Amino acid sequence: MSASGVTRSFRPSGGVPVDVLRGVDLDVYPGELVALVGSSGSGKSALLALLAGFDEPDGGAVRLPEGAPAWSVLAVLPQSFGLFEELTLEENAAAPLLFGPAGGDPAEALDRAGTILDRLGVGALARRYPAEISLGQRQRVALARALVVRPTLLLADEPTAHLDHRTIEVVVDLLLEYTAGGGACLVATHDPAITRRADRRLQMKDGAVVDVGGNGF
Ligand SMILES: Nc1ncnc2c1ncn2[C@@H]1O[C@H](COP(=O)(O)OP(=O)(O)OP(=O)(O)O)[C@@H](O)[C@H]1O
Numbered sequence: 001m002s003a004s005g006v007t008r009s010f011r012p013s014g015g016v017p018v019d020v021l022r023g024v025d026l027d028v029y030p031g032e033l034v035a036l037v038g039s040s041g042s043g044k045s046a047l048l049a050l051l052a053g054f055d056e057p058d059g060g061a062v063r064l065p066e067g068a069p070a071w072s073v074l075a076v077l078p079q080s081f082g083l084f085e086e087l088t089l090e091e092n093a094a095a096p097l098l099f100g101p102a103g104g105d106p107a108e109a110l111d112r113a114g115t116i117l118d119r120l121g122v123g124a125l126a127r128r129y130p131a132e133i134s135l136g137q138r139q140r141v142a143l144a145r146a147l148v149v150r151p152t153l154l155l156a157d158e159p160t161a162h163l164d165h166r167t168i169e170v171v172v173d174l175l176l177e178y179t180a181g182g183g184a185c186l187v188a189t190h191d192p193a194i195t196r197r198a199d200r201r202l203q204m205k206d207g208a209v210v211d212v213g214g215n216g217f
Pocket residue numbers: 010011012018020038039040041042043044045046047
């Protein structure tokens with residue numbers, strides 16, 4: 001996946017246009033976990049929204065893996081999670097397999113989802129609905145849904161924001177297993193537990209990637 005010269009301005013209600021992205025260049029390759037870091041308001045979520053196809057750039061180009069935005073190719077974990085409130089947690093986690101174009105055996109889909117939910121410590125809640133669990137538990141179900149199809153590319157916006165230290169390590173383990181299997185992962189995060197173990201770090205400042213570094217901090 002790559003972005004080159006991506007720009008985006010917003011006009012807040014009643015205000016003057018704000019240049020939120022000012023020519024972003026980045027690449028994410030198969031097999032790597034890339035941490036997108038930067039202070040609050042630097043443009044991380046705006047960039048992820050564009051890469052996910054939730055928004056359109058004003059200028060520049062985004063190149064996604066072939067087949068995107070199919071669920072099996074591009075998985076997105078937004079800050080708001082986007083769970084289906086009318087589905088149980090296991091159905092949510094299995095949704096890309098149950099409702100995606102690949103079809104497949106529902107029992108096998110639920111089984112696969114259950115395995116990830118177990119890893120994330122929410123397997124016992126599988127028959128509940130999103131309204132019946134905590135924020136951190138919802139976040140874990142959304143992550144399970146993103147990973148269940150082993151997508152080509154995963155875009156995750158602060159996937160550990162509501163989690164405790166032990167669970168965060170499990171999440172990073174899962175992300176690294178996914179990239180070790182060839183997946184590409186871009187994670188917007190403030191969490192040192194992720195940046196410490198990421199393959200690379202991209203630093204955003206005022207709407208641009210200002211420092212492309214290894215993991216030496
Ligand atoms: N719809 C919008 N209209 C106007 N400004 C916006 C809009 N959406 C985002 N912004 C502005 O764009 C800038 C970047 O926001 P963004 O959410 O990408 O930051 P972020 O780096 O993800 O921050 P955080 O770490 O707090 O999540 C902010 O200054 C924000 O106020």
